[in-house]
Amino acid sequence: MTGRTLANALRWMKDGTTVFLDAVEPDDAWLSAASRLPGWTRRHVIAHVAANADAVGNLVHWARTGIPTPMYPSPEARAAGIEQGARRPTADLITWLHRSAAHLASAIDGLTDEQWQRTVVTGQGRSVAATEIPWLRSREVYVHAVDLAAAVAFTDLPRDFLLALCHDVVAKRVSTAGPAVVLTATDVPARWSLGTDEPVSVSGSLAAIAAYLTGRDHDLTTADGAPAPALPPWL
Numbered sequence: 402m403t404g405r406t407l408a409n410a411l412r413w414m415k416d417g418t419t420v421f422l423d424a425v426e427p428d429d430a431w432l433s434a435a436s437r438l439p440g441w442t443r444r445h446v447i448a449h450v451a452a453n454a455d456a457v458g459n460l461v462h463w464a465r466t467g468i469p470t471p472m473y474p475s476p477e478a479r480a481a482g483i484e485q486g487a488r489r490p491t492a493d494l495i496t497w498l499h500r501s502a503a504h505l506a507s508a509i510d511g512l513t514d515e516q517w518q519r520t521v522v523t524g525q526g527r528s529v530a531a532t533e534i535p536w537l538r539s540r541e542v543y544v545h546a547v548d549l550a551a552a553v554a555f556t557d558l559p560r561d562f563l564l565a566l567c568h569d570v571v572a573k574r575v576s577t578a579g580p581a582v583v584l585t586a587t588d589v590p591a592r593w594s595l596g597t598d599e600p601v602s603v604s605g606s607l608a609a610i611a612a613y614l615t616g617r618d619h620d621l622t623t624a625d626g627a628p629a630p631a632l633p634p635w636l
């Protein structure tokens with residue numbers, strides 16, 4: 402099976418979690434260095450990924466019990482959790498990262514077919530089937546592994562995940578205003594269109610297109626060498 406099936410998303414979530422955990426060095430200086438995300442140290446990225454496991458776990462609880470359990474009580478609580486988490490002592494932060502990931506994995510393992518079909522509401526307010534939960538988590542662990550500014554780059558992520566990611570981001574972006582761009586992958590047969598005006602054409606590797614679409618550092622240019630047009634925030 403190709404594409405964003407439940408089986409694939411479960412595989413990506415598991416692999417992406419390993420990729421993220423392996424990229425983290427439990428060293429004070431390393432952790433306090435800047436990540437690729439503006440204003441965030443690696444500690445912030447790790448606190449966010451740990452808090453995300455807990456938040457995604459709330460959706461699993463929702464699917465299991467039918468009791469509405471939002472990811473975060475509020476956007477302010479989400480932000481405060483990241484700030485407080487980033488200030489935890491290193492050993493606590495790393496333990497939280499590992500425990501939250503393990504707890505989420507076992508909670509997901511226990512869902513029944515009926516529970517997978519329950520509707521939950523994401524942090525962005527979308528109503529989705531619980532089968533979407535592993536996809537939400539795979540996005541977080543893989544993309545934030547790159548954000549750690551460590552050993553992981555978009556080129557290291559599985560191609561089938563990158564394809565699904567590009568489809569997902571484009572589906573979100575077509576409903577919001579932004580520049581008109583036609584993106585053609587040079588290493589897989591794939592093409593995406595954004596915007597409604599006369600588009601500029603940009604081509605590059607699938608990894609580079611994924612970086613561009615998710616608002617990360619990229620080296621994509623138009624045919625005449627100009628940088629690809631800047632996109633508004635993705636999430």
Ligand code: ZN
Nearest residue numbers: 449453541545
């Ligand atoms: Zn995130």
